[in-house]
Amino acid sequence: MNTLIAVIVIFGILVFVHEWGHLVVAKRAGILCREFAIGFGPKIFSFKRNETVYTIRLLPLGGFVRMAGEDPEMIQIKPGYEVGLLFNQLGKVSRIIINNKSKHPDCKVIQVEKIDLEHDLFVQGYVEDKEELVTYEIDDKAEYVHDEQPTQIAPYDRQFSAKTVGQRAAAIFAGPLMNFVLAVFVLILYAAFAGMPVDESVVGEVTEDGVAIQAGLESGDRIVSIDGESVASWEEMTNIIVQHPNESLDFIIERQGEQFDVTMTAQERLGADDEQIGVIGITAPREHNIGQAVLFGFTETYEYTVLIFEALGMLVTGQFSLDHLAGPVGIYNYTGEVASMGLLVLFQWAAILSVNLGIINLLPLPALDGGRLLFIGLEAVRGKPIDPQKEGLVHFVGFALLMLLMLVVTWNDINKFFM
Structure with missing residues (x-):
């Protein structure tokens, strides 16, 4: 149940912010926005405000803003009626x-x-x-x-197609952009609550399953040296510890101006590169600095963006197979695992998903925002729009192929789940 709630809340926010970006910029351009929808399929809740019907639909698989002029009017009044x-x-x-x-x-x-x-x-x-x-x-x-x-x-001047290339591009681009803005905001909140790591050889927290707590170390203790080698930063200290798994190390600890000796045997753990490393069960000290938190929000969003683009590049070059992609089932399972780690970790996961949603939507593929921007770009180069029927057909075929890909990825997720 906790996983379901976490998924609904996170994806609801991601989709809401994305579509809200489309809605606000489109309205500022004077486009009549008929509907702002979260989800697809039958309506389960709706209300109207300022020309727009706001709806929540049954299938929580995305959302949309229905702008006048994007599709033919449902009702056409002809002579004789x-x-x-x-x-x-x-x-x-x-x-x-x-x-x-x-x-x-x-x-x-x-x-x-x-x-x-x-x-x-x-x-x-x-x-x-x-x-x-x-x-x-x-x-x-x-x-x-x-x-x-x-x-x-929808008078012509209120329709999407009547607006300038710049206005239409801005209305489309605003959705993915808001996902990046959301990621920055969420990561700033994370850093503000969790604090920023400080590069000092000071004990932040002592874990319950480490040798440090058994040796009597406390939060705020400063590690002066290890095996006679002076350390002043967290990086210097950890570099020594990780290189000596299952080895006895002599520490000089400073607490409230007084120093004492402690001997600990570093525990063996599996590192990021599948190597055995040494740990003693302490975390880095953290400080709450709003300036650093803001910087962290922007830099981490940039890092996530680079990592996702690298993964997409590996997918295109064949270094990354479809088996590694996660669909709705896979993301649901990952979200459940992350939710069990605490609210702050869930914040980071939400930011990663938001950046991922923004990037995927900007890919120049039919039916995605990037595909629509591509057609707007072609119009700017040609000096005239692409035939709406041809563009619509391309988007329809692209959407069908995306749904097929989604089915394949979801099938892989289900197979992994039962393996």
Whole structure:
């Protein structure tokens, strides 16, 4: 249950921040954002505010911001249609009733002759039981109502495609960018709470399973020398200890101005390079410095970015196989393991996932933000947009291939889980 809660919270925040970046920049560019959704599939919760419907959907596999003009309008009103019109105080059409007109007895029914919901914003038609042709001006925030579900019209200047190349690129790029911003913020919080390591030969904490606690070492003790060799920094001290697993070492310890001798046998542990190293069971001292914490947030985000790009490069060159990739099941399991290590470690994991989400979305692949930026870039070079139908087909095929890759990776995750 703890793992499920951790996964829902972390991925909910990652997706929310990503889509919020798209939403804010798109709205600032004047684009009508019809829906801000967390998840896919059927709606389980929704509310509307300032033109946008905010929804939570059943399948927590991502999210989206539905901008006007990205896809064809679901309802198209053609000549010959009978629609009902409702008017605002200025005499402009505020609602166009597509069906169920009987539920709106105050509406004026006309048979449409001409209608323009994008540029000139008017509707022309014949009033019911009359032969006269009438023309009505449509409000730029009017709604059409189908099956009692209102949808705001999207004049051309409110559509995604009507905006400049720079505005559209900014709206798309803002999502991944916010994932990097989130990673920096989370890592700053981590460093602020956990403190920053100090490069001094001082005991920060004493672990319960180490030889240091058995020898009586305490937090704040300064290690002056090891086997007669003076040490002043954490790095100098650990370099000596790690090189002598299962060996007896003589320490001079300073506590409150007084020095005493201690002999400890370094325990043997498996290091990062699968080598046996020596440890005595102490952690580095830490200080709480907001300036260092901010610097840590930026530098660690950069380091994570470099590592992920290196891994992607190894994947492309074949040094890294698909078996090493983790899908939803694998990430769920890893998140559970990390959650058991404590909240601060979970912070670091969330930052790594956020950077990963940002980078993956920027890859120039169809259906991803990077693929959409690629088409916008091609438009800037060509001086005219790519045929929307061709671009849509490319994104559709790309999305299908991504789903196929996701299924393969998930299958590998499940096999690993039961092995």
